[in-house]
Amino acid sequence: MENAFHLSGWPGRRRHLPGLVAAAALLWFSPARAADPTPEQVDQGREVYAEFCATCHGRDMVNAGGFAFDLRTFPRADLDRFRSSVLNGKGQGMPAWRDKLADDDLTVLWAYIRSGGNN
Numbered sequence: 001m002e003n004a005f006h007l008s009g010w011p012g013r014r015r016h017l018p019g020l021v022a023a024a025a026l027l028w029f030s031p032a033r034a035a036d037p038t039p040e041q042v043d044q045g046r047e048v049y050a051e052f053c054a055t056c057h058g059r060d061m062v063n064a065g066g067f068a069f070d071l072r073t074f075p076r077a078d079l080d081r082f083r084s085s086v087l088n089g090k091g092q093g094m095p096a097w098r099d100k101l102a103d104d105d106l107t108v109l110w111a112y113i114r115s116g117g118n119n
């Protein structure tokens, strides 16, 4: 019975299978994947955005006047810059949100902004 795999005709392949399954599971649960925003976060982010940011940055991030930064073009890998600009403000026009937004708000806003806005 212990030689069942050999009798099946492809001993080599069978032996690799557990390794492949483990690798696939690792990929699935990798930190990069866990950090992907969920649709719920994007939705919540859209609400926070509409309340606090849309007045200047435009509805759905579509920016008519060109006075504020077009957030659809914000570099999506740069969470540090996002966090710092939002918490501390920037330039003449961008207020600091440090006292108004919780960490959770920032997380869902970031999810929304990385989504590109129109989904």
Ligand code: HEC
Binding pocket: 049, 052, 053, 054, 055, 056, 057, 067, 068, 069, 071, 074, 081, 082, 085, 086, 090, 091, 092, 093, 094, 095, 097, 109
């Ligand atoms: C009162 C108008 C106003 C509001 C409200 C506002 N912003 Fe801004 N925002 C600006 C302006 C103006 C700039 C451009 C600042 C500059 O580069 O000088 C800017 C720039 C930014 C940038 C780019 C900063 C960078 O690193 O270049 C981000 C990100 C941003 N805003 C996010 C937000 C978020 C998120 C909200 C809501 C919590 C928000 N803003 C609300 C006016 C506003």
